[in-house]
Amino acid sequence: MRTLLRWWCTLTGAVILTAPVLRVQGQGMRTLAIDERLATASGLSLGDSVRLAPMASAPSGQWARIGAITRRSADPSEIARSEYRVRLHLDQLQSLTGVGDRIGRFAVRTQLSAGASPDATAVGPDSVSAAINAMAFGFRAYPAAEVAIETSATFRVVNRFHRAIGIITIVASAIFLLCITLLKVDERRREVGALRLLGLSRATVVRSVMLEASLIALLGSALGAGFGAAASAIVNWYYQGVYATPLKFALVTPEIVAIAVTLSLLLGIVSGYLAAQRLVRTAPLELVGR
Amino acid sequence: MNMTPPVLSARDLRRAYLVAGAPVEAVRGLTLDVHPGEWVAVVGPSGCGKSTLLNLLGAIDRPTSGQLLIRGRDVAAMDDKEATRFRLTGIGFVFQRFYLMPTLSAAENVELPMAEAKMPRVEREARAKELLTYVGLGARTDHRPFQLSGGEQQRVAVARALANRPALLLADEPTGELDARTGEEMIALFDRLNRDGTTIVTVTHDEELAQAARRVIHMRDGVIVDDQVRRPLESPTGAT
Amino acid sequence: MITRLALASLTRRRGRTALTIAGVAVATAMLLDMVMLGSGMRESFRGFIEQQGFQLRLTPRGTMPFDSEATVGGAQALVARIAEDPDVVAVAPVLGAKLFTPRADSVVPAFLLGIDPAVQGDYVLAEGRDIAASDEMVVNGAWLAATGVRLGDTIRVASGYDAQLRRFSGERSVRVVGRGRFLMLAGGETVAALPIATVQGMGGEDLRDRLSVVLVATRPGAEVEVVGRRIEASDARVSALSTEAALRFVDERLSYFRQLAFILASVSLITGFLLVTTLVTVSVNERIGEIAVMRAIGVARERIVFQVMLEGLVLSGIGAVLGLGLGIVTAKWLNGILSAFPGLPAAFDFFLFEPSAAVRSLGLIILCGIGAGLWPAWRATTLSIAQTLREEAVA
Known part of the structure; x- marks a missing residue:
């Protein structure tokens, strides 16, 4: 059920932003980056403070300051999605959602990006992902090209x-x-x-x-x-x-x-x-x- | 002098066209009476206005001025609908090039005007057969035009023209596309038609056809220059 | 006789007539497909939603059904309170979780639905029997294929799995009693359903007395949106989503296909119209002499227009009927292509055949065909008979 619903619904993501117009110039507050469409839609601008909560009904949350406004890239997989993307510092998201020291995925840059001329000593993404998968334990590596096809x-x-x-x-x-x-x-x-x-x-x-x-x-x-x-x-x-x-x-x-x-x-x-x-x-x- | 009222009466008939912006009169003040049972041949050099006259008499063209009565009806005053109906029931037209519907059989070509006049199917089929037999094509009713010779096609065209028992049969160079022998056959057919009571006006270059007519009208520059009755009317023996 | 003439003129040039009919058939097929595409997705989705028989979906406030792992606590009390609403006739709580099934050399992950077997709207039983006890499970075909388990088997499953430590949590044994067709699921996705209390128990503290979605069926004639707003007002933790609102989302997401369908349908219609117009115009021009003769022997103008329009009608009519068949075949083909769309239920139809829509589009094509003959026919009958005959004689 979730796939279809996810496919057509507006994703709000795991984090809810509330009290968006509260403009507090908090010092030492963590920063976050928001999508420019969200900035336009909710009237947020650089320097505004927002309260972050894992759920709308959550009684408390954490405050963060908008440190950057991002524009989404020309990525086909993003096109049909109308939800807004917000980027937080990893540790803040971890503490906010209470998942502990966990991550969803991470990216690895290899010496040789796909398509470059092979070098005897250089290591390409395919061989690295193959090597990781060979010894993998609970996760899987995908070369970027494969992900692009999938998305x-x-x-x-x-x-x-x-x-x-x-x-x-x-x-x-x-x-x-x-x-x-x-x-x-x-x-x-x-x-x-x-x-x-x-x-x-x-x-x-x-x-x-x-x-x-x-x-x-x-x-x-x-x-x-x-x-x-x-x-x-x-x-x-x-x-x-x-x-x-x-x-x-x-x-x-x-x-x-x-x-x-x-x-x-x-x-x-x-x-x-x-x-x-x-x-x-x-x-x-x-x-x-x- | 014929005392019966004329089937066709034209008074000071004129028809002008615009040619390269300038008006040119093809028919210039023509006056003519045609009585029932007459066979009139209109002759004259090319461009003298013969065909224009025939088009006016057949209500497929309108005079610029003058009066034209056919069976007492003012043709010039008719609107398109009335003129169409009049052509269907009052006039029979035979063209130089036959102009049969290529997709219909001989009998269907003859039936077409009757069908348009809403004649019941059985009745019109019988009449088409009768008319085709009359013109000598009783055995070829199911043939398509391309299966018939020129003379045969023109006979079908004559049968078609007679379908709705018109008051007047108009023929534009009916022998123009036929060879000498077939032309003679066509003239004989017209003669028979006329003897049987059909009033005919033909426009022709064909000397033999003109000779066969009862009355010959010579035209030049849009006017009648000569009008001769060669054979007086006899009492009709019957009508088709 | 005029009908006979119209049909005869079509058979006079058979190749040309056949090509035009083929062209009209393709244009009709395209038009029909695009009409089917334009309304199909929406209606197909409506079918899915309405098949479940619930008009409202309640979700944790600010989320959409199952788009996050958000849940609402106090499930029993919430369900009881909603059921008290006079306009509500059925309440089906659903809890979404994960299910891990250990096999010999792998662990098969699946989406787990905690449902109330008495009032569920998530699946239709296809084989076996429905859940009757707390340890009975209904699964889909993909799950059976992935695990190799058969109906009637009793197996160990878990609601949590730590891949790094290869450790299961929330383990228990269940009996697979039925295979269901899960309505809103993509083709290859694995899914299983257990009673909601069982799923809550497997999830431990995290899922105790919690739910993800509540499906609500309202009394016939009740204002669904009003009921939704009433429930939202009574509990700040939930959002209500009506079928109509869900369809609006679908409309928004599938606007590309609707717009494409509209453009292509218009192009098809114009193409069909142009094709018939071209053919009828040329055919009338060829017969301009014949038409003049018919006028000269007294055939009325409107009868000739009727004849030409009849030709257009026959061309577009036969083309449209052939196009109907062709359209259904091509719609199947195109549907096969689009069914690979990621994340859509396997049974989702992009192209939905609706007789009324088909009749409308066929009617439109036929109307175009008739209209195509109107101008050339009228023009031919208003030409001067005498002049046309003279020109024909010269030609």
């Missing part, structure tokens, strides 16, 4: 979903393009029939129809790329606002444009060929309506 599961699913929508769109545009090409060809049956009677070869007819279909496809995909770029700018602007994140949601990269243009050009050529075949298989006299 971006949502986005991988969304990505697959987008791909599927893309496939449907390609099918739809293929049908559309073939239909338009057929219509354009049908429109000029008499014209082509007359040209064929005058001695124009089948190959020339096929070439010209294919050229025309390709041009339509090229022009369409150029317009589509422009439209896509504009749409992605709007999408980014909108969702960056909605989720308060610098993360980019839609990207129109040269590779994507190249794929789209190639694909539509291919569709154009194929549909042009199919439409032209229909035309050249019909006798010229029939084309001119005799």
Whole structure:
């Protein structure tokens, strides 16, 4: 049950901030860092003092001063979460929650970060985590890359979903393009029939129809790329606002444009060929309506 | 002199078009009476206004000025709905290029105007068969236009034009697309129709067709320059 | 006869008609999928929540159900007090904890629910029988698979486990009596349910007389939000969350899919409309002479418009019906992709088929198809008959 609920609910976290507007310039008070969205939402600013309690109903708590305001990073796993993050000194959180000298996880920096060129003496994250896990006792080490894959599961699913929508769109545009090409060809049956009677070869007819279909496809995909770029700018602007994140949601990269243009050009050529075949298989006299 | 009231009566009929911004009169003050049972052939050089006149008589075009009465009804004063209804029931049109519906059979083409006039199916099927037999195509009722020769297609077009028993049959170059022999057959059909009581106005370049008509009107520059009755009316033997 | 003409003109160019119908079918499928996506998640979630039959969830103030390990003390008294509310018909206390099951070479962790078997709303029994005694446990399929335990087995379990010292706490022996389908659980998650008193006992002092969530069923016709506010006012330690409020959260979280669905549905509709318009326009232009002849022989303008619109109707109608089938198939496919969404119950549907919504979207496509013919048909019938015939003769 908790997974689903956790998935959609607003997490308040293990710590409750209360009396937020009490501005006490306490000396020697511990500091904490809060999310800038929390600062905006609750009107907190640097130097304000807040009371920390593990539960809303807890009668007492500890005071801390806001020493920093943080902005969350462009992390896909953070996007869909609307809860606010507050960072405390480890020992204060431990004493506040009464868990004693315990931690949830810790990070280890190795000599060699993933992707750097291997060195005979250097140790990479994979070998370190493997070594830790081999002698592990009650915990497990994960290389950062593995964690990133795990945390971006949502986005991988969304990505697959987008791909599927893309496939449907390609099918739809293929049908559309073939239909338009057929219509354009049908429109000029008499014209082509007359040209064929005058001695124009089948190959020339096929070439010209294919050229025309390709041009339509090229022009369409150029317009589509422009439209896509504009749409992605709007999408980014909108969702960056909605989720308060610098993360980019839609990207129109040269590779994507190249794929789209190639694909539509291919569709154009194929549909042009199919439409032209229909035309050249019909006798010229029939084309001119005799 | 024919004493029966005219089926068609035109007085000072004019029709002007705008060509490149300047008005050009195709029909200029034409006056004409056609009596029941007549067969009038309108002849003249290209651009003399023959086809414009036929379009005006058929209520598919409107005069710029003048009066046009067909069976006593003022065609110029009709709105689109009335004119459409009038074309359906009062006029039969035969075009130079037949203009049959390519997707319908010969019988269905003939039935189309009757169906539009809400004639019951059984009745219209019987009449289509009867009309196609009359024009000599009784055995080809189920053929599609592309399965028929030019002459046969034009016969179907004539049968279609007669479907709703019109007061007036208008034909625009009915032999224009036919070879000499088929043209002669078409002229014979028109002659038979006329003898059976159909009032016909044809526009034509075809000398033989004009010779076969009872009355020949020569047009030039939008006016009638000559109007001759070649054969007087006989008493009709029956109507189709 | 006009109907016959409309159908005949569609069969005249079969390839073109087939392609247009295929295009409309794809557009319809997409539209239908997006309509299903737009409302499906919300309704699916509502189904989950309402299947349990409880309209209110009470949680420790400031938290959401099971988002933290926060609990509320004085559970018995709290439940008794809520039950006194005249609008409340059932109260189901739930305590969330951890369950560790030692196996030969590993320890299987699971989420443990302490429930009242008489009034629980967390699972539906799928196999075996329900809890009847304090040491009886209902588990899910994933737990059975992970532990290798079978229904009827009696095993040792614990509510605490120190991995470093490999030491269990809150141990006791339980009998696995049933397999349940836990409504709000992700596909692979392991879960078990024991009577709440048993879980409280296993947790020792930490969990004595405590609960995590209280599910409340209200009397039919009662104002759920009002009951929630009344309970919140009577006990400062709890927050009340109504089904509607939960759905608002879902709406907020899934806004991306709804917006995407809206955009894609609009695009599909426009695509379908453009496709039919293009085809009908070209087909009308090809037959402009035929239309002029029909007008000349006395066929009324509205009859010709009717004929052209009928063509649009047939194209979009057949396309829409085919699209309905295609849409259901593609929705299944897309649902399969999205079902891998992390943290969602396996039975959660992103795409929910609602006949009324399907009829609406099919109707929209068909309306578009009919509308697509309107302009070209009207234009064709208002052209001058004489001029059109002359131009046709020249062509």
